[in-house]
Amino acid sequence: MAITIDKEQAQFLVRLADTEMILGQRLCEMCSNGxxxxxxxxxxxxxxxxxxxxxxxxxxxxxxxxxxxxxxxxAYRRNEREYxxxxxxxxxxTDFAWVIARQYLHDVYVKEIFTQLLSSKIDKVAGLSEKxxxxxxxSHVHARDWMFRLGIGTPESxxxxxxxxxxxxxxxxxxxxxxxIDKKFLSDITKLEQxxxxxxxxxxxxxxxxQPEIHKIYMRDYREGFHSxxxxxxxxxxxxxxxxxxxxKW
Amino acid sequence: MVIQKEFGHLWELLSQIxxxxxxxxxxxxxxxxxxxxxxxxxxxxxxxxxxxxxxxPAKKLFNDLILEKxxxxxxxxxxxxSQLHPVWTTDWLTEETKAxxxxxxxxxxxxxxxxxxxxHCKSTDTRMISAFGSTPCQALYSCNKCLEPFxxxxxx
Numbered sequence: 001m002a003i004t005i006d007k008e009q010a011q012f013l014v015r016l017a018d019t020e021m022i023l024g025q026r027l028c029e030m031c032s033n034g035x036x037x038x039x040x041x042x043x044x045x046x047x048x049x050x051x052x053x054x055x056x057x058x059x060x061x062x063x064x065x066x067x068x069x070x071x072x073x074x075a076y077r078r079n080e081r082e083y084x085x086x087x088x089x090x091x092x093x094t095d096f097a098w099v100i101a102r103q104y105l106h107d108v109y110v111k112e113i114f115t116q117l118l119s120s121k122i123d124k125v126a127g128l129s130e131k132x133x134x135x136x137x138x139s140h141v142h143a144r145d146w147m148f149r150l151g152i153g154t155p156e157s158x159x160x161x162x163x164x165x166x167x168x169x170x171x172x173x174x175x176x177x178x179x180x181i182d183k184k185f186l187s188d189i190t191k192l193e194q195x196x197x198x199x200x201x202x203x204x205x206x207x208x209x210x211q212p213e214i215h216k217i218y219m220r221d222y223r224e225g226f227h228s229x230x231x232x233x234x235x236x237x238x239x240x241x242x243x244x245x246x247x248x249k250w
Numbered sequence: 251m252v253i254q255k256e257f258g259h260l261w262e263l264l265s266q267i268x269x270x271x272x273x274x275x276x277x278x279x280x281x282x283x284x285x286x287x288x289x290x291x292x293x294x295x296x297x298x299x300x301x302x303x304x305x306x307p308a309k310k311l312f313n314d315l316i317l318e319k320x321x322x323x324x325x326x327x328x329x330x331x332s333q334l335h336p337v338w339t340t341d342w343l344t345e346e347t348k349a350x351x352x353x354x355x356x357x358x359x360x361x362x363x364x365x366x367x368x369x370h371c372k373s374t375d376t377r378m379i380s381a382f383g384s385t386p387c388q389a390l391y392s393c394n395k396c397l398e399p400f401x402x403x404x405x406x
Contacts, residue, residue, distance in 0.1 A: 138382070
């Protein structure tokens with residue numbers, strides 16, 4: 001019995017870790033491609049937070065699984081179907097509005113999750129959650145601020161933000177298709193869903209962006225290891241070096 | 251900040267290591283060294299470190315610098331323990347450390363990031379340029395009075 005619980009605990013944390021890892025990698029692509037210097041630095045800083053967070057989660061998962069794997073093993077030695085990141089964070093950096101909308105929708109979601117994990121039975125998960133909540137505030141405020149600036153900036157910036165939100169909302173449905181593992185480790189799934197929906201609705205309304213409907217999932221769920229077309233490309237770039245030179249270390 | 255009086259010689263050694271990104275203060279002043287234990291029976295030193303930010307790129311370097319410093323001083327068997335909780339906070343910087351930062355041109359953290367002083371002309375009429383700066387723990391500011399840009403050590 002104890003083994004099953006550990007396995008499920010690890011699986012729950014892997015979803016969170018992979019989501020942070022992949023979004024971190026996506027944001028790294030923005031390094032030197034930001035719209036201006038300060039924003040470039042901001043996005044790179046947020047990428048560092050995400051990757052650092054993923055690393056801490058992988059270390060925890062390794063302790064739970066007890067297979068002696070390193071954070072590198074988790075990040076670099078798994079294929080698409082072994083990754084459990086949400087499809088939202090795999091979406092490309094089509095333009096700056098996409099980067100911001102993706103970040104905002106993610107930050108609200110993950111903030112809710114870590115808030116619930118503060119009461120985790122595992123001390124280290126609760127401790128890490130406290131740390132993450134402190135750090136994510138900067139990213140969340142930054143993304144929300146840009147949502148307003150783009151949404152009520154010019155007709156063109158509004159049009160772009162609307163297009164980004166329309167696309168990204170296709171992947172919002174699966175965020176709330178909770179399975180038995182989610183239900184076991186999150187203290188209140190209804191609160192998570194309602195919290196996300198009301199915060200996002202408020203921001204979109206203020207940013208003068210129409211909220212698209214959230215459809216039921218029409219793609220297979222990330223919880224089973226199914227992804228959009230982008231994940232394979234992300235991994236091929238991210239994992240190239242450690243796969244080509246297996247002894248390379250961070 | 252010294253949070254423990256025991257093993258003063260080891261605290262002294264570690265306070266000789268400058269922060270690689272903000273060299274005006276050392277690792278002890280930064281508050282990342284939480285505990286030092288010397289175990290003479292095992293001929294071993296155990297050091298507990300709390301990182302500033304989970305994604306801080308200097309994290310790994312901290313470890314290397316500590317090991318190097320202790321090795322040079324004859325401590326060959328050193329164990330580093332990473333401890334996230336209680337989480338690192340800028341409350342652990344002493345007033346003395348904050349004064350040092352200000353003197354070197356980095357505005358020190360203030361409660362809720364409210365009153366932020368220009369390290370150049372000491373005016374508090376300042377504005378944020380970006381919440382993200384040259385290191386994860388700093389933000390970019392500019393002074394409305396003397397117009398100089400400066401780094402602000404974020405309250406965390």
